[in-house]
Each structure stands twice: as structure tokens, then as C-alpha cells.
Amino acid sequence: MSAPLPIWKTHYNHPSEWDQSFAPLSLPAMLEASAAAHGAADLMDFMGRRYSYAETLDAANRVACGLQAMGIAKGDRVGLFLPNVPHYLAAYYGALKIGATVVNFSPLYTVDELAHQVSDSGTRVLFTLSAKALLPTALKVMAHSALERVIVGSVAGVLPMGKSILYRLFKRDEVAEMPHGDPRVTRFSALVDNDGACSCAPIDPVNDVALIQYTGGTTGTPKGAMLTHQNLTGNARQVDLLDPDPSAPDRIVGVLPFFHVFANTCVLNRTVHRGGMIAMLPRFDAAQTLALVQRVKATALPGVPTMYQALLDHPRVDRTDFSSLRVCISGGAPLPAEVKARFEEHTGAKVVEGYGLTESSGVVSTNPYEGLNKPGTIGQPIPGTLVKLVDKEDPTRPPPQGQPGELVFAGPQVMKGYWNRPDADADVFVDGFLRTGDVGEIDADGYIRIVDRLKDMIAVGGFKVFPSQIEAILYRNPAVKEALVIGVPDAYHGEMPKAFVTLSEGAAMDGEALKAWLNPQLGKHERVLAVEVRLNLPKTLIGKLSRKELVAEEKQRAASA
Structure with a gap:
């Protein structure tokens, strides 16, 4: 294989040197260092309630001691089935402090999806909230898996006093009833009812796994990427080096979900390393996000293209003060040039496009915050990252001269x-x-520049959707003989899944009926735009179902439209 391209040693547009190394550092040590330096400073703003670095570290220490009292030890897996709430930071750093491995689970997961990943990872304890959208799912999984304990937090308990009272009065229908007398279910408040003074096993940042993050990888089959402490702190430090003005105020909007590796690195860990503040919302809402930007005078707003489009579409965008906003990092899916241009015009902030994978702890490359930006590209590799191209058929050799190749990379962030x-x-x-x-x-x-992809993964608003999983559910319907799922262009989400099926002999279901049957069994981001019934589906010469003809048809249809 050819040597890495030397261009970044001589022609680097990021503000720091490309040739960097990163000393071993654990995630708890990173939080402790920032708390020592910025103890009284605000780390979190949640719906107007502020939590300092010292308070967050204290909560993490109490979670660590509470988990130890439950018998959780180094190497055990602790699951987070949480949106962006203060409980997440306490549970995340607290579990890591005792050497446990965190497993992130999307709150969008169905019971089956959560149960599969709980079982695959061997998760012993699961953190969640008392919301009807979360707790019943967690309890069903515990009832039919090896999951031992569920720890339940309260949203009302972390809100400002006035909002907490209103939440308890007017949001009671959104709160699930706690099971009575079940020793396997513990309130978060009971877990942290200790002094936080317990000794923890030493952590080896380079070898100890901090996070198991599920991904489709390159095959479309969900797998758990093992990210070490050094992977995650290394990537946080790499991303932090991209800022040309490290002394500038740092108030980042946290609406990207922490359970996603993009936000876990760029919003959570990077900000903790820097000593900045995260202004978080439990889910993305355009009106609330615009109000939050103005209220906290946000300096950064990482997002996915669909988020920027939704903000532009909201009538409040023209009345929002964006003067504090410096930079927006877009990831998760290709950023349309017109969205980038319009958002920059409305806000005066720079929108830079980047690229990463779960297997890379988040970030591989990005356009510079300042200097040369090339729309349609993913920029240059971040500091300490080697990137090169290999032959699409044989990754042990370079691609033919002048031809695209498969992107491969190495660096401290690689799983x-x-x-x-x-x-x-x-x-x-x-x-x-x-x-x-x-x-x-x-x-x-x-x-x-990314020009194609070898894998069949569909990028829906920054989430990865795997056709094989949707197809497997379609095949459970006796009316379905064959099924193929592809991504079709969508102006808002970037792509949406669309299913194509043939019917079993004698079956009479139409596409709308199949869609109505299928979508309730899928996560919200996986739901198909349509199910199209056909007499035949395209096949290769050896009889294997083939997606490429359907992809070409849909691209042509979109272009004609």
C-alpha cells in the first residue's frame, strides 16, 4: 500500500499542525481536570437551570458510588436509554469512573431493537426516564432479557423550580407510573443518595473500553464499536484543535442527541475538555432551538442538514438574534449547497461540513472554520489523522491512477x-x-470528496438506517414474496427508505396496506416513505435481488420531478 499523502504536512488549512500526538487520557480524568480549572463555571444549561462543573463532577461521583453499591464493577456494561438531560452526563461519567463500559441506546428504539442490543452487549443496568415514551419499553426489555436493573430519573427533578411545578401539573399524562415493590427498579435520586466518596479501579485509557456504540459498520449489520477512553478523549482534543480562537466564549447548543457519536464527541466530550457550556434540549424543536440560541447567546450550533433546513423554514428565524453564533458543524449526511448558503446568509455564522463514523469516535475530517472551504467536500483530515484511498476491489493496493478509491484512515480515534x-x-x-x-x-x-458508497446504508437526517433490517420485517408478512429497500432522495431528510415488494401467490395486499402494517414495527427514523408492489424485482445474472436498478429509477424520477 502506498505511503499516506504528504499534502497535509505542507498545505494544511486547519489552525493547528496536522502532525499531532495525544497523551493517554481517560474520560473521568478529563472531567476532573476541567472541574479543577472551571469548578464554578456552568457546564450545563437545561431549560434555564444551570449546573456547574463542580456540581456535575459531584453527581458523577455519586452515580459511581451508587453503581458500586449495586455490585457494578470495572468491565460491566451500563446502558443509557436517555435523551439529552442532565442525568445523561452524571450517568455517563459516573459509570466510566468505576471502569464500567457505557452502551448508548437511542430513545427511538423499539422493544425488539433495545432488547437485541441489551442482550448482545451484556448490559446489566439501564438508565432511563419516567417518561411514557421510555420507561415502559425499558421495563418490557428487563422482563424478557438478562437486564438486571433499571434506574429511573425524573425530568421534573432537573428543571428550574417554576418549570418543575408546571411540568408536574400539566405533563402528568406524559409520565409513566413507577412499578411498586420491584427491587430491580431504582429511582435516580436514591442511587445518588450518598457522599460520592468511594475508591475506583484504575483506568487504562489506551486499552479500556469506555463506550460500545452500535453501528451498521460497512456491512449493514448492527455491530458494537468498542471505543476506548483514549479514542474518545483523543477525538475530543482533535476537534478542539480545529477552533482558530480557543480563548473565545464557548456556549454550544446541544440538540444533537448524546447517544449519537457525533454529539458525544463534538458537543459533550469536546465541550467538557474545553471548559465550555452545553445548552441542551431533550429533543430537537425548531422554535425552542432558535429561542435557546438567542437566550444563551450560543457560539456554536452543530447539526445535521435536516436541522438547518427546519430552522430556516421556521417563521421565527428572521426574528432571531444570531450575532453570537460563530460556527456550525454539519455532519451525518451530505449538506446541500443551497442550505449552507441560506443558513450562512441568515445567521452570519460559518457552516462547515465534516465527516466521520461511529468507528472513528465521531470525526475524521472537516472543512476549516476559517480559510478555504470547498462546498461538496468533507474538507481535510483533522490533526493526527491519516487518510488515503485504496482500490475498491482490493484494499491492499492503491486505486488506479486518477480513479476514485475507497476511503481508509488511521488515527487515535480509530476504534x-x-x-x-x-x-x-x-x-x-x-x-x-x-x-x-x-x-x-x-x-x-x-x-x-465522497462520490459513492460501497455499503447500502441509508442516511435519514443523520441517522443510519439499514435496508436489511426493514426487509427482514417485511418478510414476516405472509403476503410478501420478495423485498428490497433503498434510499430515495428527500428534500428534508436527505434520504428516506422506500420498499419494493412482490407478493406471494394469491396475496392481495396493496402498498398502502403494507406500509400501514410495516411502519409501526420500525423506529421513527426507519419508517418507509412508501411500499411499492411490483410483479418482479430486478436480479443479477445469478438470481440475487439487485438494488442498483431501483436506485437508478428513483434518481431519474427525482431528477424529472
């Missing part, structure tokens, strides 16, 4: 491997580099 999947490790690592499954080009300035 340790997949949880209990040495077979997948063998497929994704080549000569110390991680294969991305994406096909790209690198120009003379060292800017990377």
Missing part, C-alpha cells in the same frame, strides 16, 4: 474493534487502516 466480532474486524481493518465503505477523491489541496 479498538467490534464487540465480540473478530470476523468483522478482519473485514474492516487493512494494514492498520480502517475501511469506511465510502468511495472518494482527494484533490490537490488535500480536500476529500
Whole structure:
């Protein structure tokens, strides 16, 4: 394999040197260092209630001691089934402090999805909220899995006093009833009812796994990426080096979900490392986000393209004061040039597009905050990251001269491997580099452009959706003979899943009936735009169902429209 391109050593547009190394650092040590330096400073703003670095560290210490009292020890898996709430930070850093491994679970998961990943990871304890959208799902999973304990937080308990009273009065119908007398269910307040003074096992940042983050990888099959403490603190420090003015105020909007690796690195860990403040919302709402930007005088607003489009579409956008906003990092899906231009015009902030994978702890490359930006590219690699192209058919050799190749990379942020999947490790690592499954080009300035992808993953508003999972559910319907799911262009989400099926002999279901049957069984981000019934589906010469013809048809249809 050819040597890495030297362009970033001589033509680097990020403010720091490309050739960087990062000393071993654990996530709890990173929080402790920031608390020592900025103890009284605000780390969190949640609906107007502020939590300092010292308070957050104290809560994490109490979670650590509470988990130890439950018998949770180093190496055990602790699940977070949480939106962006203060409980997340306390549970995340508290579990990590005792050497446990955190497993992130999306609050959008169905019972089956959560149960599968709880079982696969061996999660012993699960943190969640008393919301009807979360607690019943967690309890059903505990009833039919090896999950031992559920720890339940209250939203009302972390709100400002006035909002807490209103929440208890007017949001009671959104709160699930706690099961009585079940020793497996513990209130968060009871867990942290201790002094936080307990000794914890030492952490090896380089080798100890901090986070199991589920991803489709390059094959579309969900796998748990094992991210070490050093992977995550390394990527947080890499991202922090991208800021040309590290002394500037740092108030970042936290509406991207912490359970997603993009926000986990760019919003949570980077901000803790910097000593900034996270102004968080439990879910994205355009009106609330615009109000939050103005209220806290936000300086950064990371997001996905659909989020920026929703903000632009909201009537409040023209009445929002964006004067404090410096930079917006877009990831998760390609950023349309017109969305970037319009958002920059409305806000005066720079919108830069970046790229990363779960397997990379979040970020591989991005356009510079200042200087040369190239729309349609994912910029240059971040400090300490080697990127190169390999042949699409044979990753052990470079691509033909002048031809695109598969993007591979190496750096401190590259995962340790997949949880209990040495077979997948063998497929994704080549000569110390991680294969991305994406096909790209690198120009003379060292800017990377993604031109295709080897994998079939569908990017829906920044979430990954895997056709094989939707197809597997379709095949459960006796009316379905064959099924294929592809991503079709969508102006708001970037892509949406669309299913194509043929019917079993004698079946009479139409597409709308199949869609109505299918979507309730899927997570919200997985739901299909349509189900189209056909007499035949395209196949390869050997009879394998083929997506590429359907993808071409839909692209042509979108272009004609």
C-alpha cells in the first residue's frame, strides 16, 4: 500500500499542525481536570437551570458510588436509554469512573431493537426516564432479557423550580407510573443518595473500553464499536484543535442527541475538555432551538442538514438574534449547497461540513472554520489523522491512477474493534487502516470528496438506517414474496427508505396496506416513505435481488420531478 499523502504536512488549512500526538487520557480524568480549572463555571444549561462543573463532577461521583453499591464493577456494561438531560452526563461519567463500559441506546428504539442490543452487549443496568415514551419499553426489555436493573430519573427533578411545578401539573399524562415493590427498579435520586466518596479501579485509557456504540459498520449489520477512553478523549482534543480562537466564549447548543457519536464527541466530550457550556434540549424543536440560541447567546450550533433546513423554514428565524453564533458543524449526511448558503446568509455564522463514523469516535475530517472551504467536500483530515484511498476491489493496493478509491484512515480515534466480532474486524481493518465503505477523491489541496458508497446504508437526517433490517420485517408478512429497500432522495431528510415488494401467490395486499402494517414495527427514523408492489424485482445474472436498478429509477424520477 502506498505511503499516506504528504499534502497535509505542507498545505494544511486547519489552525493547528496536522502532525499531532495525544497523551493517554481517560474520560473521568478529563472531567476532573476541567472541574479543577472551571469548578464554578456552568457546564450545563437545561431549560434555564444551570449546573456547574463542580456540581456535575459531584453527581458523577455519586452515580459511581451508587453503581458500586449495586455490585457494578470495572468491565460491566451500563446502558443509557436517555435523551439529552442532565442525568445523561452524571450517568455517563459516573459509570466510566468505576471502569464500567457505557452502551448508548437511542430513545427511538423499539422493544425488539433495545432488547437485541441489551442482550448482545451484556448490559446489566439501564438508565432511563419516567417518561411514557421510555420507561415502559425499558421495563418490557428487563422482563424478557438478562437486564438486571433499571434506574429511573425524573425530568421534573432537573428543571428550574417554576418549570418543575408546571411540568408536574400539566405533563402528568406524559409520565409513566413507577412499578411498586420491584427491587430491580431504582429511582435516580436514591442511587445518588450518598457522599460520592468511594475508591475506583484504575483506568487504562489506551486499552479500556469506555463506550460500545452500535453501528451498521460497512456491512449493514448492527455491530458494537468498542471505543476506548483514549479514542474518545483523543477525538475530543482533535476537534478542539480545529477552533482558530480557543480563548473565545464557548456556549454550544446541544440538540444533537448524546447517544449519537457525533454529539458525544463534538458537543459533550469536546465541550467538557474545553471548559465550555452545553445548552441542551431533550429533543430537537425548531422554535425552542432558535429561542435557546438567542437566550444563551450560543457560539456554536452543530447539526445535521435536516436541522438547518427546519430552522430556516421556521417563521421565527428572521426574528432571531444570531450575532453570537460563530460556527456550525454539519455532519451525518451530505449538506446541500443551497442550505449552507441560506443558513450562512441568515445567521452570519460559518457552516462547515465534516465527516466521520461511529468507528472513528465521531470525526475524521472537516472543512476549516476559517480559510478555504470547498462546498461538496468533507474538507481535510483533522490533526493526527491519516487518510488515503485504496482500490475498491482490493484494499491492499492503491486505486488506479486518477480513479476514485475507497476511503481508509488511521488515527487515535480509530476504534479498538467490534464487540465480540473478530470476523468483522478482519473485514474492516487493512494494514492498520480502517475501511469506511465510502468511495472518494482527494484533490490537490488535500480536500476529500465522497462520490459513492460501497455499503447500502441509508442516511435519514443523520441517522443510519439499514435496508436489511426493514426487509427482514417485511418478510414476516405472509403476503410478501420478495423485498428490497433503498434510499430515495428527500428534500428534508436527505434520504428516506422506500420498499419494493412482490407478493406471494394469491396475496392481495396493496402498498398502502403494507406500509400501514410495516411502519409501526420500525423506529421513527426507519419508517418507509412508501411500499411499492411490483410483479418482479430486478436480479443479477445469478438470481440475487439487485438494488442498483431501483436506485437508478428513483434518481431519474427525482431528477424529472
